Amino acid sequence: MGLVGLYGVGWELSRPVPARIGPAPVELQAEAITFRSESGSMIRGWLSRGTTHGGVVLLLPGVRANRLAMVDRALVLHAAGYSTLLIDFQATGESPGDAITFGWRERLDVIAAVQTLRRMLPGEPIEIIGISLGGAATLLAAAALDVQAAVLEAVYPSIEVAVENRLRIRFGTLGATLSPLLVVQLRPRLGVSPSDLKPIDRIGQLRCPIFIIGGIVDQHTTVADTQRLYAAAREPKELWLIPDAAHVDYLRTSGAEYQRRVLAFFDRALRTRQPANPPPQPRSGAGTTS
Numbered sequence: 001m002g003l004v005g006l007y008g009v010g011w012e013l014s015r016p017v018p019a020r021i022g023p024a025p026v027e028l029q030a031e032a033i034t035f036r037s038e039s040g041s042m043i044r045g046w047l048s049r050g051t052t053h054g055g056v057v058l059l060l061p062g063v064r065a066n067r068l069a070m071v072d073r074a075l076v077l078h079a080a081g082y083s084t085l086l087i088d089f090q091a092t093g094e095s096p097g098d099a100i101t102f103g104w105r106e107r108l109d110v111i112a113a114v115q116t117l118r119r120m121l122p123g124e125p126i127e128i129i130g131i132s133l134g135g136a137a138t139l140l141a142a143a144a145l146d147v148q149a150a151v152l153e154a155v156y157p158s159i160e161v162a163v164e165n166r167l168r169i170r171f172g173t174l175g176a177t178l179s180p181l182l183v184v185q186l187r188p189r190l191g192v193s194p195s196d197l198k199p200i201d202r203i204g205q206l207r208c209p210i211f212i213i214g215g216i217v218d219q220h221t222t223v224a225d226t227q228r229l230y231a232a233a234r235e236p237k238e239l240w241l242i243p244d245a246a247h248v249d250y251l252r253t254s255g256a257e258y259q260r261r262v263l264a265f266f267d268r269a270l271r272t273r274q275p276a277n278p279p280p281q282p283r284s285g286a287g288t289t290s
Contacts, residue, residue, distance in 0.1 A: 016099065019093050127149040129150075
């Protein structure tokens with residue numbers, strides 16, 4: 001693959017993915033909301049109100065996906081009495097932006113979403129489910145977040161690892177050689193350095209119970225990657241490695257078991273939560289299950 005080809009791959013991975021979303025599913029009884037993010041975007045989403053004081057879950061989709069990818073989770077949570085907020089990250093869905101930044105600008109969208117929930121649902125405990133980029137953005141925002149629980153699914157430990165894994169899938173051992181040629185594009189293209197995109201370096205700053213989920217046969221975020229992320233997290237934390245699962249939607253592949261584990265995790269987190277001091281805002285049950 002030539003340099004021009006690699007440059008084209010970089011553009012394809014980071015280009016905006018706008019989409020017309022349409023109305024929220026009737027079952028969610030959701031209202032459309034819009035709020036400003038320091039990423040420079042006006043973030044659009046759906047807020048579905050559940051049982052008062054029952055908690056609200058911020059649902060954060062993966063790379064190049066939008067809030068529609070989180071509807072099934074929202075329906076499960078709605079049935080259990082939770083409020084939910086589904087959003088389109090900047091440069092996806094109906095939220096404008098000029099580039100996907102693999103969690104860097106998106107972290108500001110997470111912070112803005114949590115602040116919006118504090119205003120609109122004061123007093124409600126806030127939990128997060130973040131998939132892939134959604135989980136990475138959560139961790140990159142960790143120092144500024146006051147949330148009560150986080151579920152992180154298939155989250156890359158660093159952008160170098162994420163890129164190399166994907167190139168290995170496509171090009172075999174040659175992928176390790178090609179990886180630096182993609183990573184070097186980050187600063188001139190997106191204004192962010194590889195050292196900024198290391199969720200594994202930030203996970204220890206997340207001050208809440210964490211449930212990390214990965215797939216045993218995932219080649220995009222490998223078992224070793226997931227275990228490294230888990231090891232770097234502070235207690236209380238839990239780990240679930242799903243047999244035969246690749247880089248897929250874990251709710252769709254694991255169904256009732258996913259629902260049982262995630263709802264039980266949120267229930268434990270809310271029953272044992274301690275009052276948290278709000279962290280400074282930026283300028284611009286412990287154990288393992290398997």
